Amino acid sequence: METLALNVTMRTQKLLKPRTHLLKSPLFPQNSHVYRTLYCQTGLSFTISCKLRISKDKSNTMAEKVSVAPSLSDEGGNTLGSGGVPSKPRRSTGGGFETLKKLPRRVLAILSNLPLAISEMFAIAGLMALGTVIEQGEAPDFYFQKYSEDNPALGFFTWRWVLTLGFDHMFSSPIFLGTVVLLGASLMACTYTRQIPIAKVARRWSFLHSAEAIRKQEFTDTLPRASIQDLGVILMGAGYEVYLKGPSLYAFRGMAGRFAPIGVHLALLLIMAGGTLSATGSFRGSVTVPQGLNFVVGDVLGPSGFLSTPTEAFDTEVHINRFYMDYYDSGEVSQFHTDLSLFDLNGKEVMRKTISVNDPLRFGGITIYQTDWSFSALQVLKDGEGPFNLAMAPLKLNGDKKLFGTFLPVGDPDSPNIKGISMLARDLQSIVLYDQEGKFAGVRRPNSELPIDIDGIKVVIVDAIGSSGLDLKTDPGVPIVYAGFGALMLTTCISFLSYAQIWALQDGTTVVIGGKTNRAKVEFPEDMNRLLDRVPEIVSSSQSMPSDNISG
């Protein structure tokens, strides 16, 4: 970019003479005349040079003249190669067409209204909070009892409210989804009518040509005996993009911080779009399969919306090779593993993987998660006969720990009060056995081959067969949502950056500086003061300086 113009060098040789501050001399007032005329004649052709220094010792008349030359600004702007296109006034095409055209604009104006957006956000927050307070997805009877009309919560809130407004399934209720859609519309309207124009303005860098305008900024300072070029160099060193034209300087930093909020809104829209696709175009299903058995993916998956279309991968057959658990030393489960094989229609194995919690299997758009487990059966030898497969039944107890039990009948199976050996297990690791009276008989591990003698019956626990609880899903929305997530994280971080603008004007020997920023309003003046302290002061005592120092 040639926009880093810092020092002005005219194409004439004459002006190259005063190179340093020290050379500032009584010569300059004469030069200034030349300077001025050149300025007006040739327009400006600036080149970038950090080495060359022009004298700051311009006379006051000079400054006045320069500020009279705004007609050059457009040309100068183009020379510097950064398109400063002024906004075009919108022209009305007139007629009845106009009123038609006005309607969307009015809708846009209403939607992009900040208080409306804020109230939408409050509404969503409130509805979500309500959704966690009211029990979700229960049968109507539950709400009849909990929110009975005899004893309404807050004096008015009964089951009629819950059921008519769909608060029993809050997060898919029309009210909630409607508010979200409205917020999405507000997001779009706000981005279109507010953020993009602001960003357009920000892209257009503009010089301020009067000291008054500069002094109106949030931060202002005046540096006597300073050079705008020095300021430019220092600002550039601090990461600013600096534009210089004649006596005016414009610099900015952190433009990304200006654009990032647009990105945040777009990312949110992307997430909403992805979420909608997820809700309408996915399949899910869960299955509990004993070790050694098969299932077909398509049988398990059920569509969630009208966009759900099955793929070829739905014909895949899944075989559970093995299901096992890892344990801590204390005996608690540390991880579940399922060894899965996938077979296509021809019976060919296309994939094999051992999945565990946090490590799902992905194949052809289908993801298989390890989510649950169960105790399928117990293989036992009774007095050396068998092995018998005893189906394990889940026993509901209070608490969320699992407990499974089975029963090995002893004696005549046709007698009315049948007795037998009960076996209980919390996991696949150890089986607790109770005798016919219900007394504790012992604990055996599967595969230990150690028989236990209960009332003369020898029982050997051969194996414990678990079943793996798998969740299956296809979700076409995930890539979009993830893209939105990435964009949202990035743009939120960038949004923290501050967009700072600085204007400066060389007014004789003094430099008037003004600046503003959109976020870091307290740090900005501190930073500016630190930067301005580094601007060198020009020791311009023309009397004391020997004039014979001047050389070509």
Place this chain on the structure above:
Amino acid sequence: MPSSRRDTIDHIMNSVPNLNFLIKIKGFKIFMIFLTLEHILTHISFSMVSIVITIHLITLFFDEIVKLYDSSEKGMITTFFCITGLLVTRWIYSEHFPLSNLYESLIFLSWSFSIIHIVPYFKKKKNHLSTITAPSAIFTQGFATSGILTEIHQSAILVPALQSEWLIMHVSMMILGYAALLCGSLLSVALLIITFRKNRKILCKSNRFLNELFTFGKIQYMNERNDVLQNTSFFSDKNYYRSQLIQQLGYWSYRVISLGFIFLTIGILSGAVWANEAWGSYWNWDPKETWAFVTWIVFAIYLHTRTNKNLQDTNSAIVASIGFLIIWICYFGVNLLGIGLHSYGSFMLTSN
């Protein structure tokens, strides 16, 4: 020869039947050392923060003593290193990132407060944050070490769903976010109190000492005001300084909340990605998730109110104060109920 070596090892194992047992004993000893170290660190950090608070109170009631202020800063740095040491110790002996239960997350929260306190100190910037962060650190630290939670001081084993690299990212980001948002919203609460009191003062000008009747909770904010007022003894300037202070509070609250908002966003999103890996869905409308989202929305509202000049300061401060309550609901309330998928380390589970 490998086989002969194995024989030798077998031989040693057989000749010392209690070797296994001895190894266990040694492990237990190391464990005990860790436990003692942890106790020492906990106590040092807790007493340090108490001293810092005392110093703050002294500087409030008497004139600002520079030396005391310096020592309070040093105390906070010591606290920071103690809590860091505590977390590292736990990490080493539990062999997973120490964020698996409420106690650990509280410790991490007070660590976050102290890091928020320390960063501006090293940048040589004096601001009002320190008056918020130091008491916040002591309250969380005190709560974590107090009797209520003693049963869950033991670092718990990780359930299968928590065994993921995402644990570090998600939980640390969430808690850093909570800490920053809590600080920011407390600044906003301070702003509200000062604004409210200013109005009240106009109503009853005669009663100047009304301020002094305000209770302990507001003492820190008085302290802030003293900081600002220290340069002047002119009461006529009071209103000017007060409006300055309000602006400053609003500004710092805004910056800290913006920072916390970034952490919260990253935390929620990484949690969503993790959920998609572990549970098969990136969003489940689980109560904790939902409340985190509510928090996010409330602070998004705050950030939007800041963009509008008409709504700045008081209105945005009210929103931030609402956010303050909502963070606590999200952080504690949901765990207290022990519902949903995020119920790890809740009170209920451990008491069972």
